[in-house]
Amino acid sequence: MAQIVIMGAGVAGHTTATFLKKWLGSKHEVVVVTPNSHWNWIPSNIWVGVGRMTKEQVVFPLAPIYTKAGIDFRQAKALSIHPEGDRESEKPYINILYTGQNKENQEEKLHYDYLVNATGPKLQFGATEGLGIDNQLGEHTVSVCTADHALHANVKMQKMFEKARAGEKQKVIIGTSHGTCTCQGAAFEYILNVEHEANRAGVRDNIEFKWISNEPELGDFGMGGMHLGNMGYVMGAKLLGESLFAERGIQWILNAHVSNVESKKLQYEQVDGNMGEEEFDFAMLIPAFRGVGLQAYDKNENDITDKLFMPNGFMRVDGDYTQKPYAEWKASDWPSTYQSPLYKNIFAAGIAFAPPHPISEPQQSPNGTVITPAPPRTGMPAGTIGKAVASSIKNMILEGDKAKLHAISMAEMGAICVASAGVGFKEGQAISFTVYPIVKDFEKYPGTGRDTSRTYGEIGVSGHWIKLALHYLFIYKAKLKFGWTLIPE
Amino acid sequence: MIKEELNFEIPQFKGTMVPGKFQRSMRHCILLQLIRMSFFGLRSIGIIILNIKNEHEK
Numbered sequence: 001m002a003q004i005v006i007m008g009a010g011v012a013g014h015t016t017a018t019f020l021k022k023w024l025g026s027k028h029e030v031v032v033v034t035p036n037s038h039w040n041w042i043p044s045n046i047w048v049g050v051g052r053m054t055k056e057q058v059v060f061p062l063a064p065i066y067t068k069a070g071i072d073f074r075q076a077k078a079l080s081i082h083p084e085g086d087r088e089s090e091k092p093y094i095n096i097l098y099t100g101q102n103k104e105n106q107e108e109k110l111h112y113d114y115l116v117n118a119t120g121p122k123l124q125f126g127a128t129e130g131l132g133i134d135n136q137l138g139e140h141t142v143s144v145c146t147a148d149h150a151l152h153a154n155v156k157m158q159k160m161f162e163k164a165r166a167g168e169k170q171k172v173i174i175g176t177s178h179g180t181c182t183c184q185g186a187a188f189e190y191i192l193n194v195e196h197e198a199n200r201a202g203v204r205d206n207i208e209f210k211w212i213s214n215e216p217e218l219g220d221f222g223m224g225g226m227h228l229g230n231m232g233y234v235m236g237a238k239l240l241g242e243s244l245f246a247e248r249g250i251q252w253i254l255n256a257h258v259s260n261v262e263s264k265k266l267q268y269e270q271v272d273g274n275m276g277e278e279e280f281d282f283a284m285l286i287p288a289f290r291g292v293g294l295q296a297y298d299k300n301e302n303d304i305t306d307k308l309f310m311p312n313g314f315m316r317v318d319g320d321y322t323q324k325p326y327a328e329w330k331a332s333d334w335p336s337t338y339q340s341p342l343y344k345n346i347f348a349a350g351i352a353f354a355p356p357h358p359i360s361e362p363q364q365s366p367n368g369t370v371i372t373p374a375p376p377r378t379g380m381p382a383g384t385i386g387k388a389v390a391s392s393i394k395n396m397i398l399e400g401d402k403a404k405l406h407a408i409s410m411a412e413m414g415a416i417c418v419a420s421a422g423v424g425f426k427e428g429q430a431i432s433f434t435v436y437p438i439v440k441d442f443e444k445y446p447g448t449g450r451d452t453s454r455t456y457g458e459i460g461v462s463g464h465w466i467k468l469a470l471h472y473l474f475i476y477k478a479k480l481k482f483g484w485t486l487i488p489e
Numbered sequence: 490m491i492k493e494e495l496n497f498e499i500p501q502f503k504g505t506m507v508p509g510k511f512q513r514s515m516r517h518c519i520l521l522q523l524i525r526m527s528f529f530g531l532r533s534i535g536i537i538i539l540n541i542k543n544e545h546e547k
């Protein structure tokens with residue numbers, strides 16, 4: 001009997017665990033280690049953050065689902081990986097620290113035959129002065145990265161609306177904080193949703209909206225921008241992004257690294273060296289992401305963290321991590337099996353794997369501050385990679401040495417993204433995109449790096465219906481209800 | 490905000506393409522949007538099939 005341990009129960013980890021259990025049945029053991037007791041459909045946190053959904057609508061408890069599926073659930077945080085075991089035994093294990101199940105603060109050794117790191121990002125508020133401490137959000141701004149953050153964001157937003165209703169002019173700033181942030185899409189959705197709600201509440205005229213981000217141009221989204229085919233035209237996402245903002249009277253600051261946040265004020269530095277300051281009454285800034293800080297040790301208890309992980313804490317897999325200039329970046333640099341080159345029984349899925357480099361062109365200010373969006377790893381790639389990793393582990397268990405791995409790189413993978421621009425069955429809107437491939441491949445698609453017949457975008461209320469349908473569909477799938485395997489990642 | 494209220498003198502808004510009232514109403518026309526949604530559904534199925542096809546053994 002093989003024991004497979006999956007660290008993390010987000011999109012990637014939950015996908016890997018549930019497929020492995022389905023394919024391997026009771027002959028092998030699947031263990032999920034995750035500090036959260038509930039699963040969260042993170043994309044809908046945007047709607048919690050504007051009061052259009054409750055927290056209960058976007059989360060559900062994991063324990064009953066895992067019990068029903070026969071998955072061993074440990075509500076705990078993984079601390080360290082020991083891929084060679086230790087001086088007492090050669091059997092690999094991880095150390096975990098319980099966060100629930102009435103075992104809070106107890107440490108335990110958990111042996112594995114196969115290990116999947118799907119621990120997602122650490123929300124590094126502490127990387128920006130005044131934004132927070134370590135992974136804790138500070139008091140000056142709000143966040144929508146977790147369901148609880150989103151609840152708090154809505155409370156603050158409603159207070160700001162009350163002031164606007166009373167005739168006080170308000171200023172909103174939404175975007176990214178650190179120069180190396182990713183997840184611009186979430187901030188983009190949030191600014192459009194807050195603006196939409198301000199209109200509904202009849203307070204829009206008293207609120208000024210501003211976007212701030214590390215993107216070189218609007219519509220970059222950490223993907224080096226996009227060229228979208230639509231109605232026989234091919235249009236840069238820059239034009240789409242700017243037009244959507246112009247239509248809503250939202251101005252923007254780009255190429256920016258927020259260096260400091262204080263009460264109602266932030267300072268930033270731009271790629272051209274300009275230093276600026278903005279005042280605000282309400283701000284939501286996405287924090288920098290890094291790996292969750294897992295440590296690794298060899299059998300003699302020597303620290304091998306830097307061998308398993310990149311300096312940003314994300315796990316090294318089968319990508320080409322050689323430092324090279326932008327002109328030499330290739331689609332083939334991107335990993336495809338997500339297997340650790342050092343330990344063949346360790347994989348990373350979703351945000352936890354280290355990308356070889358950004359997708360957007362790197363930039364630095366004259367002071368040397370890096371202002372380059374990190375590449376996004378959204379829900380669809382996280383799920384697709386999670387399933388491919390599950391297939392590889394299944395093959396390794398069932399076929400032994402001759403097993404083949406499942407491979408799909410983000411340069412061969414397409415994604416469907418629906419960015420909400422406001423809630424409402426009739427008055428809601430969203431921008432629906434398809435992108436192929438996610439990572440630009442200039443050898444295959446000279447000019448734009450992508451297939452423009454498959455990279456497409458449009459805005460309308462139908463996008464909102466799709467986003468709402470996806471909310472219910474993915475929660476249904478994650479709850480492993482009848483036919484869940486038929487719903488694609 | 491609708492097109493007529495827009496201030497194209499704001500430098501950032503100069504190069505943009507903003508829909509007029511008719512185009513905006515089309516974004517909320519139920520029938521048209523149902524058709525658009527079907528097309529988007531087909532495009533999405535295309536992407537899902539591509540992802541399945543591109544996953545290979547190594």
Ligand SMILES: Cc1cc2nc3c(=O)[nH]c(=O)nc-3n(C[C@H](O)[C@H](O)[C@H](O)COP(=O)(O)OP(=O)(O)OC[C@H]3O[C@@H](n4cnc5c(N)ncnc54)[C@H](O)[C@@H]3O)c2cc1C
Nearest residue numbers: 008009010011012042043078119120186350351377378379
């Ligand atoms: C506000 C917001 C909106 C978004 N909207 C969209 C969208 O519309 N569409 C889209 O495709 N993507 C969207 N994304 C991105 C999407 O949420 C991520 O791509 C996806 O969640 C990544 O999945 P993951 O499994 O890699 O990480 P996560 O979902 O973050 O899961 C990581 C898991 O690891 C656990 N963990 C953390 N530390 C440890 C540890 N030490 N030990 C064990 N477990 C640990 C966490 O508790 C969590 O369960 C959005 C993101 C945000 C923040």
